[in-house]
Amino acid sequence: MSTTGRRVGRPRAQQRPDSGLTPREELLEAAAELFTTRGYAATTTRAVAERAGMRQATMYHYVAGKEELLAGLLESTVAPSLVLAHRLLDDPTVSAEVRLWQLCRSDVELLCGGPHNLGALYLLPEVRTEAFAGFRRVRSDLKDAYGRLLAATKECGALGEGELALRTDLVFGLIEGVILIHRSDPGRAPEVFAAATADAALRIAGIPERPAG
Structure with a gap:
């Protein structure tokens, strides 16, 4: 019996070079x-x-x-951003405006930086089924983190609950909307596209320009 916690696999259909992947x-x-x-x-x-x-x-x-493969791929597009969002929320040494910009930029780089446009899988009707509740929960947590960062900015701190929710929807929608632009023009440099999208997200939040820091 294996003591490594990994199940022993069956023979491969074909011998392939070791990719380093499980x-x-x-x-x-x-x-x-x-x-x-x-x-x-x-x-x-x-x-x-x-x-x-x-x-x-x-x-x-x-x-x-x-379904398990699709769920795993979907969660890989949001889980790293959620980890970053929690770290940014816990960092009072940097302004909320800077932290929001950093989250937006990193999130877009994650969505657009890989060899495959995994964000496009969000649009599948299957994602609305119970099998993908885990992905939707992580995505909801990430959206909530965006809202908390927005609420911490000087520009949004005094907004009412309804207006803040609207700003959160618009910023989060912009970030996820990059999947459609990326699908039509996959050759765009992700880092340049990410910075421009983060700038646009701040303007939606009422922050006129990228903050220093």
């Missing part, structure tokens, strides 16, 4: 490519397994199926 990570990478190029509904579990270099039966040793 089998589950290889399946996620294969799913990311196929879901964003062929489409989620058109991609079979067999295709994912073959793209990862393993048999379909072997794939089920690591994941339950397509």
Whole structure:
């Protein structure tokens, strides 16, 4: 019996160079490519397994199926930003305006910086089902963190609850909306695009220019 906590896999369908990834990570990478190029509904579990270099039966040793892969990919687009948001919220040494800008920029870089436009998967109708409640919960927590940073800025601190909620919706919508622009022009440099989007988010918040710091 294994004592490492990792299940022992079945033989590979084909020998491939060591990628440094675990089998589950290889399946996620294969799913990311196929879901964003062929489409989620058109991609079979067999295709994912073959793209990862393993048999379909072997794939089920690591994941339950397509839903688990999609959920994992979706959560990978929000979880790092939520970690950063919590760190920024706990850092009183930097102005809220600077922290908001940093979160916006980093979030856009995460959404646009990878080889696959994973943010486009948000638009799938399947994401509204119960199987993806975990992703929606993390996304909601991230949106809440945006709202708390907005409330901490001088420009938004005195806003009423309804107006603050509207500003939060608009800023968060702008950040997530980059997935559509990125899909139409994937060659844009993510870091330049991210900084410009963060600047625009601040203007929505009523902050006229990027704060120093």
